Amino acid sequence: NAREYAIRHHGEQMFGEQPYYYHLDMVHAIVVKFELGEEYEIAAYLHDLLEDTPITKEELSKEFGNEIADMVFCVSGFGANRQEKQKDIHIKLQTNVKSVNLKMCDRLANLRTSKLNKPKLFQRYCKEHELFELDALFSQGNKNLFLAIQIALDKEIVKPKKTMSL
Numbered sequence: 085n086a087r088e089y090a091i092r093h094h095g096e097q098m099f100g101e102q103p104y105y106y107h108l109d110m111v112h113a114i115v116v117k118f119e120l121g122e123e124y125e126i127a128a129y130l131h132d133l134l135e136d137t138p139i140t141k142e143e144l145s146k147e148f149g150n151e152i153a154d155m156v157f158c159v160s161g162f163g164a165n166r167q168e169k170q171k172d173i174h175i176k177l178q179t180n181v182k183s184v185n186l187k188m189c190d191r192l193a194n195l196r197t198s199k200l201n202k203p204k205l206f207q208r209y210c211k212e213h214e215l216f217e218l219d220a221l222f223s224q225g226n227k228n229l230f231l232a233i234q235i236a237l238d239k240e241i242v243k244p245k246k247t248m249s250l
Contacts, residue, residue, distance in 0.1 A: 118232075
């Protein structure tokens with residue numbers, strides 16, 4: 085099972101004060117809430133393995149299939165610093181729209197956690213959102229998930245006004 089696989093490979097890694105599976109379970113819960121399906125449920129548990137462990141894309145493909153490995157790869161950033169890693173993810177997401185929903189689930193979990201516990205981290209996520217023009221990218225994904233991101237970012241949601249026809 086993907087959860088056990090991820091927990092085993094993340095080992096003693098922590099998510100702030102919590103065991104890492106806390107974050108993985110949050111991302112999974114968001115996938116379930118937005119009814120994205122089994123493929124996303126599996127990928128939710130695996131989404132940080134390529135960045136945070138020695139696991140390779142080939143190993144993920146062998147264990148969980150190419151589709152899931154591709155999704156995980158597209159939400160994994162590689163580079164010398166955070167900005168390069170984020171740019172790498174952004175470029176890959178544009179080539180694999182299916183991964184956009186997975187990235188939004190991860191980002192929503194991070195926004196919610198940081199908003200409560202780490203305001204400086206929350207501000208960094210907000211700045212990255214603008215820097216990488218994530219609205220344009222995220223708007224291609226699940227509309228309800230996109231709306232949840234907007235709310236988490238404290239963006240003003242403008243609903244079109246109903247007009248009366250004469």
